[in-house]
Amino acid sequence: MNKPSRRVLGIIGGGNMGSALVRGLLAGNFFAEQIVIVEKDNSRIAELQREFATIEISSQLPKCDSVVLAVKPTDVVEVCSNLEAAGVRQVLSIAAGVKIATIENATSGKVAVIRAMPNTPALIGQGASAMARSASCSDENVAWAKQILFGVGTVVEVTEDLIDAVTGLSGSGPAYIFLLAEALIAAGVQQGLSEQVSNELVRQLLVGSSLLLAESSETPAQLRKKVTSPNGTTAAGIAELVSKQFAEIIASAVGAATARSKDLGK
Structure with a gap:
């Protein structure tokens, strides 16, 4: 497979959950050439390079069609301010407690947003995730998000007002x-x-x-x-x-x- 001119998917945040998603993607239908991991912590970058030797690890987000936000909730708004310049069209956020509206406001409403709540068994591919779509999401956007989440377990779709209940049940x-x-x-x-x-x-x-x-x-x-x-x-x-x-x-x-x-x- 030829290396695509634009990355299909950027994983922003190479922590435990971000890394778990990458493993699930590689075990599924994604090639390493289609993924870039964005991480700023130098010690973590070294660990990621050892585990994912064939995947690009970058401190900056390159041109990218789609991203997964796997960062701390306090970092979401800052990260989102760079998405439009990168050409991002759809976002899957697993940042706990961050509402869809927050991401939409930070991206001027120009991206489709899916908010998800996975749980820690996702680290071994046995997670239970629930996801909620923004009003601007198409069925194609939802199918894309489900493909990613199915890589680490099962996924169900709920309305955003039920994400807190999901957090209390399967998240905790x-x-x-x-x-x-x-x-x-x-x-x-x-x-x-x-x-x-x-x-x-x-x-x-x-x-x-x-x-x-x-x-x-x-x-x-x-x-x-x-x-x-x-x-x-x-x-x-x-x-x-x-x-x-x-x-x-x-x-x-x-x-x-x-x-x-x-x-x-x-």
């Missing part, structure tokens, strides 16, 4: 799962297991249960009921969780994270 969700893992490991130790054994059992418990849920056509409730024999050990454990209002606690956690996301976006 990995931390809830890790906290559950901590609690289960500690509970196993309380029952006499060594920490090593409890840790190994819990890790595989979560991996195996997640795969079963992902591959099954049954609902979570149906899968739970199949494991829960009447008057059995699992039923006793579930009854204790219900009595301690487990579902209500989870709902409160998601609600608190959603509310905080709204506050940060003001």
Whole structure:
């Protein structure tokens, strides 16, 4: 393939999530020649050059059709001020809390904007992302953004007013799962297991249960009921969780994270 005269895609920000997106693109339908990573931190540039030896790493955005904003929220407006000169037509932003209107204002409304919220499992290609389109977006713009996000997991489309709820659920969700893992490991130790054994059992418990849920056509409730024999050990454990209002606690956690996301976006 001949090197294109204009870069198809610029990844602005070569941090963890930006790098994960690049890996997903290379594993998909993008060639290295179609991508440029824009990064200003010299130490990070050296790391990127080692991992992505065939991709151009630049401190400045060259002429570019499309970009992904994978920078800190505080840097978005400054970065966007350079997009028009580079010829950018469409933007996918994964900057947390930055609204579509902010990017539109910073680009004088001349680019199509898609705002997305991926989560940390995207770092291993198993992320859950939600995206929202600006009013100026075409179906082609949306398909482009989905192609990028599918490289690091699954993606759903929502309206922008629901991005905060997505943040509270799947954005913060990995931390809830890790906290559950901590609690289960500690509970196993309380029952006499060594920490090593409890840790190994819990890790595989979560991996195996997640795969079963992902591959099954049954609902979570149906899968739970199949494991829960009447008057059995699992039923006793579930009854204790219900009595301690487990579902209500989870709902409160998601609600608190959603509310905080709204506050940060003001």
